[in-house]
Amino acid sequence: xxxxxxxxxxxxxxxxxxxxxxxxxxxxxxxxxxxxxxxxxxxxxxxxxxxxxxxxxxxxxxxxxxxxxxxxxxxxxxxxxxxxxxxxxxxxxxxxxxxxxxxxxxxxxxxxxxxxxxxxxxxxxxxxxxxxxxxxxxxxxxxxxxxxxxxxxxxxxxxxxxxxxxxxxxxxxxxxxxxxxxxxxxxxxxxxxxxxxxxxxxxxxxxxxxxxxxxxxxxxxxxxxxxxxxxxxxxxxxxxxxxxxxxxxxxxxxxxxxxxxxxxxxxxxxxxxxxxxxxxxxxxxxxxxxxxxxxxxxxxxxxxxxxxxxxxxxxxxxxxxxxxxxxxxxxxxxxxxxxxxxxxxxxxxxxxxxxxxxxxxxxxxxxxxxxxxxxxxxxxxxxxxxxxxxxxxxxxxxxxxxxxxxxxxxxxxxxxxxxxxxxxxxxxxxxxxxxxxxxxxxxxxxxxxxxxxxxxxxxxxxxxxxxxxxxxxxxxxxxxxxxxxxxxx
Amino acid sequence: xxxxxxxxxxxxxxxxxxxxxxxxxxxxxxxxxxxxxxxxxxxxxxxxxxxxxxxxxxxxxxxxxxxxxxxxxxxxxxxxxxxxxxxxxxxxxxxxxxxxxxxxxxxxxxxxxxxxxxxxxxxxxxxxxxxxxxxxxxxxxxxxxxxxxxxxxxxxxxxxxxxxxxxxxxxxxxxxxxxxxxxxxxxxxxxxxxxxxxxxxxxxxxxxxxxxxxxxxxxxxxxxxxxxxxxxxxxxxxxxxxxxxxxxxxxxxxxxxxxxxxxxxxxxxxxxxxxxxxxxxxxxxxxxxxxxxxxxxxxxxxxxxxxxxxxxxxxxxxxxxxxxxxxxxxxxxxxxxxxxxxxxxxxxxxxxxxxxxxxxxxxxxxxxxxxxxxxxxxxxxxxxxxxxxxxxxxxxxxxxxxxxxxxxxxxxxxxxxxxxxxxxxxxxxxxxxxxxxxxxxxxxxxxxxxxxxxxxxxxxxxxxxxxxxxxxxxxxxxxxxxxxxxxxx
Numbered sequence: 001x002x003x004x005x006x007x008x009x010x011x012x013x014x015x016x017x018x019x020x021x022x023x024x025x026x027x028x029x030x031x032x033x034x035x036x037x038x039x040x041x042x043x044x045x046x047x048x049x050x051x052x053x054x055x056x057x058x059x060x061x062x063x064x065x066x067x068x069x070x071x072x073x074x075x076x077x078x079x080x081x082x083x084x085x086x087x088x089x090x091x092x093x094x095x096x097x098x099x100x101x102x103x104x105x106x107x108x109x110x111x112x113x114x115x116x117x118x119x120x121x122x123x124x125x126x127x128x129x130x131x132x133x134x135x136x137x138x139x140x141x142x143x144x145x146x147x148x149x150x151x152x153x154x155x156x157x158x159x160x161x162x163x164x165x166x167x168x169x170x171x172x173x174x175x176x177x178x179x180x181x182x183x184x185x186x187x188x189x190x191x192x193x194x195x196x197x198x199x200x201x202x203x204x205x206x207x208x209x210x211x212x213x214x215x216x217x218x219x220x221x222x223x224x225x226x227x228x229x230x231x232x233x234x235x236x237x238x239x240x241x242x243x244x245x246x247x248x249x250x251x252x253x254x255x256x257x258x259x260x261x262x263x264x265x266x267x268x269x270x271x272x273x274x275x276x277x278x279x280x281x282x283x284x285x286x287x288x289x290x291x292x293x294x295x296x297x298x299x300x301x302x303x304x305x306x307x308x309x310x311x312x313x314x315x316x317x318x319x320x321x322x323x324x325x326x327x328x329x330x331x332x333x334x335x336x337x338x339x340x341x342x343x344x345x346x347x348x349x350x351x352x353x354x355x356x357x358x359x360x361x362x363x364x365x366x367x368x369x370x371x372x373x374x375x376x377x378x379x380x381x382x383x384x385x386x387x388x389x390x391x392x393x394x395x396x397x398x399x400x401x402x403x404x405x406x407x408x409x410x411x412x413x414x415x416x417x418x419x420x421x422x423x424x425x426x427x428x429x430x431x432x433x434x435x436x437x438x439x440x441x442x443x444x445x446x447x448x449x450x451x452x453x454x455x456x457x458x459x460x461x462x463x464x465x466x467x468x469x470x471x472x473x474x475x476x477x478x479x480x481x482x483x484x485x486x487x488x489x
Numbered sequence: 490x491x492x493x494x495x496x497x498x499x500x501x502x503x504x505x506x507x508x509x510x511x512x513x514x515x516x517x518x519x520x521x522x523x524x525x526x527x528x529x530x531x532x533x534x535x536x537x538x539x540x541x542x543x544x545x546x547x548x549x550x551x552x553x554x555x556x557x558x559x560x561x562x563x564x565x566x567x568x569x570x571x572x573x574x575x576x577x578x579x580x581x582x583x584x585x586x587x588x589x590x591x592x593x594x595x596x597x598x599x600x601x602x603x604x605x606x607x608x609x610x611x612x613x614x615x616x617x618x619x620x621x622x623x624x625x626x627x628x629x630x631x632x633x634x635x636x637x638x639x640x641x642x643x644x645x646x647x648x649x650x651x652x653x654x655x656x657x658x659x660x661x662x663x664x665x666x667x668x669x670x671x672x673x674x675x676x677x678x679x680x681x682x683x684x685x686x687x688x689x690x691x692x693x694x695x696x697x698x699x700x701x702x703x704x705x706x707x708x709x710x711x712x713x714x715x716x717x718x719x720x721x722x723x724x725x726x727x728x729x730x731x732x733x734x735x736x737x738x739x740x741x742x743x744x745x746x747x748x749x750x751x752x753x754x755x756x757x758x759x760x761x762x763x764x765x766x767x768x769x770x771x772x773x774x775x776x777x778x779x780x781x782x783x784x785x786x787x788x789x790x791x792x793x794x795x796x797x798x799x800x801x802x803x804x805x806x807x808x809x810x811x812x813x814x815x816x817x818x819x820x821x822x823x824x825x826x827x828x829x830x831x832x833x834x835x836x837x838x839x840x841x842x843x844x845x846x847x848x849x850x851x852x853x854x855x856x857x858x859x860x861x862x863x864x865x866x867x868x869x870x871x872x873x874x875x876x877x878x879x880x881x882x883x884x885x886x887x888x889x890x891x892x893x894x895x896x897x898x899x900x901x902x903x904x905x906x907x908x909x910x911x912x913x914x915x916x917x918x919x920x921x922x923x924x925x926x927x928x929x930x931x932x933x934x935x936x937x938x939x940x941x942x943x944x945x946x947x948x949x950x951x952x953x954x955x956x957x958x959x960x961x962x963x964x965x966x967x968x969x970x971x972x973x974x975x976x977x978x
Contacts, residue, residue, distance in 0.1 A: 119861035197859035201930035209698030257792035370686035372608035441690035474963030
C-alpha cells in the first residue's frame with residue numbers, strides 16, 4: 001500500500017450473528033467462508049502487498065442470490081467488496097484492513113450460457129476464468145481478444161470492472177469494447193438486466209459503460225454478452241531492431257495500411273528490458289543480434305487462410321519491412337519461420353514480469369499518452385527519473401499502439417527495497433507530473449483501486465472528481481459498494 | 490409528434506429583458522437570434538413535423554461563452570435546448586412547443602483544432618459539419634468512418650450526442666466508438682475537460698460514454714478527439730441476389746474471415762425496396778435481373794493498395810461469392826467493375842429515403858435485434874403488420890451487420906396520410922412488442938428525443954428508467970438541460 005494512502009472513511013456496520021444466519025439462508029453453507037484460513041486468499045491481494053479484512057466471504061451461486069445478499073447488506077449498511085479473480089494490481093478487489101463487511105465473490109457463477117458463432121457473440125457469467133472464455137471461443141472457430149498475464153486465474157467480471165487492457169487492445173480495444181450487454185446488481189440489490197446482444201441500441205443513457213471501469217464501486221457485474229471475432233488463420237510475427245521510439249510509432253502508423261488493418265500487436269521493448277529477460281529466464285534466446293537500444297515485436301493476424309501460391313501475411317510483412325529498412329526506421333528484422341520461433345519472441349515479452357521479480361526491487365508506472373507523444377514522454381521521463389536517482393536502471397516497454405508505456409525501473413545494483421522506497425515518492429511525482437503535463441493518464445490499464453486513490457485525487461480536476469462523486473453518491477447513497485476504492489467519498 | 494406524447498413538465502422560467510441583455514453581454518449581437526423568422530429553422534425539426542418555441546437562439550463562439558451562458562441559465566432556472574445540425578429524426582434537438590428558454594446552437598464553433606495522422610486522431614469543435622470532417626481526414630490520407638444521410642448538414646456534436654450510426658458501423662462501431670476524448674459543459678456551467686487523445690485511460694468512471702447518447706440532457710458536448718483510420722486503397726463493391734435473410738447473415742458471418750476482417754458495409758434490401766427506388770429515382774439501374782425477394786450490397790475495403798498481379802479485394806470477393814453460390818446462399822452476383830458501377834449500387838441504397846417520400850405516406854421503425862434473430866424478426870414482424878393492415882406494402886431494409894433493420898412500409902395504394910395514421914398505433918405496438926420479446930431495441934440508431942419518449946417508458950424496465958433518472962437528477966438537479974427529452978423526470 002502506498003505510504004500516502006490514509007484509509008478512507010468507510011461504513012463499519014458489523015456482520016452480526018443474525019445477519020450471518022440471514023446470509024447462510026440465502027447462499028447455504030457452501031456459499032459462506034467464515035474461517036480465517038479460508039478467507040485469507042480473498043482478503044489478500046495476489047502480490048501479498050495488501051492485507052485486508054472481512055467478516056465473511058459470501059459466494060452466491062446465481063444472480064438472484066447476489067441480489068438478496070446485496071439487499072440484505074444495503075438494508076443493514078454493511079459494506080461489500082465485490083471480487084472476481086482478485087488478480088488486480090491496484091487492490092481494487094481486495095478489502096481495506098478496516099473493512100468490517102463482506103467480500104462477495106462471483107467465483108461460483110462460472111457458466112458459459114450461450115455461444116452464437118454466426119452472430120459473433122457469447123453470453124457468460126462473471127466468474128468465468130478468462131482463459132476458459134478464450135478456449136470456448138476457439139472451439140467455435142472464433143476469437144475472444146482479451147489477453148493478459150493473469151488470464152489463467154482472472155475472471156471476466158473483474159476484467160470488465162477494471163476495463164482490462166492487454167496485448168490486443170491496439171486492434172480490438174479495451175475490455176469495454178468487447179461487450180454488447182451486461183447484467184448488474186445495483187447497490188440497492190436491484191438487478192439491472194442490460195444483457196442485450198445488440199450492436200446498436202440508442203435508447204437512453206449507456207449504463208453499461210458506467211459500470212465497466214468503475215471497479216465494483218457502482219454495482220456488481222454478474223453476466224455479460226461478449227463480442228467475438230473470426231479466429232486467426234494466417235499469422236506473421238516479427239522481431240525488429242529499430243532506430244528509436246519515434247521510428248516505432250512511424251512503423252506502426254504505416255503498418256495499419258500495409259497489413260490491411262491486420263496489425264494484431266505492436267510491443268515496444270528497450271534493450272535493457274530484453275537483456276533483463278535473457279539474463280533471468282532460462283531457455284529464452286535473442287531473436288536478433290543487433291546494435292540498437294530498441295526492439296519491436298510486431299504481429300499481423302488475418303482471419304483468411306493463406307491460399308497456395310498467394311501472398312500471405314508473411315509475404316506482405318516482408319515487403320513492408322524492406323520498405324521500413326529503406327526508410328531507416330528498421331535496422332534489422334526477422335520474421336518467425338515457425339510457431340516455435342514466434343513463441344520464443346512472445347516468451348520474451350511475456351517474461352518481463354517474472355524477470356523483473358528475479359532482478360529484485362523496482363518501480364513501475366502504467367501510463368499512457370497520445371501515441372504521437374510517446375517518444376517525448378520516454379525521453380523526458382527517463383531524464384526526470386535519472387535526475388532523482390542516477391543509478392536506477394530503466395527498462396521501458398509498452399503497448400505502443402495504445403500509447404501505453406509500462407515505464408519500469410530496476411533498482412540500482414545492490415540497493416535494498418527499503419532504500420529504494422525512499423526515492424519512490426519523488427520519482428512517482430516526477431513521472432506523473434510529466435504524464436499530466438502531456439495530457440496523459442496516470443493509470444492506463446491497471447485502474448485506481450487502493451493504490452492510486454491519492455494520485456487520482458491529486459491529478460484529476462475538481463470538476464471531474466466532483467462529477468464522479470455525484471454519480472457515486474446518486475447510485476450508492478449508503479456508500480456500501482466497494483467503499484474507499486477509486487474515490488474518497 | 491406522436492399522438493401519445495403529452496408534453497412533459499419542463500421548467501418555464503422566462504428569458505426576461507434583463508437576462509436577454511446578460512446573454513448579449515456574453516455572446517454579442519451576432520451570437521443572438523431573437524426574431525421569429527431567424528429563429529424558425531432552430532425551433533422546427535428538418536422534416537417540419539415538430540414546431541417548437543424558444544425565447545431566443547444563442548450562438549456562442551467558444552466553450553467559455555457556452556459555459557457563461559449555461560451558468561446564467563442555471564442560476565435563473567432557464568431551460569436550454571442544445572443544438573448542433575438539428576437533423577435528428579426524433580426531435581431530440583428541437584424544442585417543445587411549451588419551451589420558454591433558449592436554444593443553444595454550437596454552429597459557430599466549427600474549427601478543426603488539430604489533425605494527427607501518425608497518431609490517427611483529430612480534435613474538433615462540436616459545430617463542425619460531418620462531411621467537412623470526412624474531407625479533412627481524407628486530405629491527410631486518413632478515414633473518418635461516420636457516414637449517414639445528413640452528413641452535408643449534421644454536425645459532429647449532434648452525431649456524438651445521439652451516438653449516430655450509419656453504414657460503417659459494422660466495421661468501426663457507432664459514433665461513441667470513434668471518440669477518444671470529450672469536452673463538455675455541464676448543467677451548472679462547469680467545463681469538464683476530458684479532451685484526452687488516449688486509447689487507454691483507466692482512471693475512474695468513464696464519463697464520456699455517459700454524455701454520448703444522452704441527447705444533450707446531461708450536458709453540451711463542445712469538443713471531441715476523434716479516432717481516424719487508414720484511407721481505403723482497394724475497394725470491392727458487389728450486388729448480390731440472395732436466397733433470404735437467413736442467407737444474408739450466414740454470408741456476412743463467413744465474409745469476415747474471407748475478407749481478412751475487411752467487410753466495410755453489408756446492406757440488406759428487399760425487392761420491394763429496390764423496386765421502389767428504381768420506380769421513383771431517375772437514372773438508377775437494376776444491377777442484376779434476378780428472380781429473388783432479397784438483395785445484399787456488400788463492400789470490402791482494404792487500406793493496402795492492390796499490387797500489380799497480386800490478389801486484391803475483387804479477386805478475394807470473387808472467390809468468396811463463388812463459394813457462397815455453391816452453398817446456395819447467393820443466387821447471382823455482380824462485382825462493380827468501375828467506380829461508376831459501384832456508385833450506382835450505392836445510389837440505390839441511398840435513394841431509399843427520397844424514393845419513399847415520392848411514394849407517399851408510410852411508416853418506418855428503426856429497430857435492432859441480435860444478428861442471429863434478424864430472419865425471425867423480419868418474418869414475424871411482416872406477419873404482425875399485415876395482420877393489422879393486409880394492404881400495407883412493406884419494404885424492409887437494414888444494416889444487417891448491426892442487427893439493425895429499418896422496418897419500413899408504404900401505405901396501401903391510394904390511402905391518405907390521415908387514414909394510415911389510424912393504423913399506426915396498433916402496428917407500432919405490434920412491432921415494438923415483437924422487438925422487446927426478442928430482446929431487441931426499439932431505437933437502434935435514431936435515439937429517443939421527443940418522438941419515442943413514451944415508447945421508451947413503456948418498454949424499459951422500472952429499474953433501468955429509475956437508474957437513468959437518478960443519473961439525470963444528480964447531474965442536472967434543476968432539469969434545465971434539454972428537459973422533456975429521452976426521459977420524463
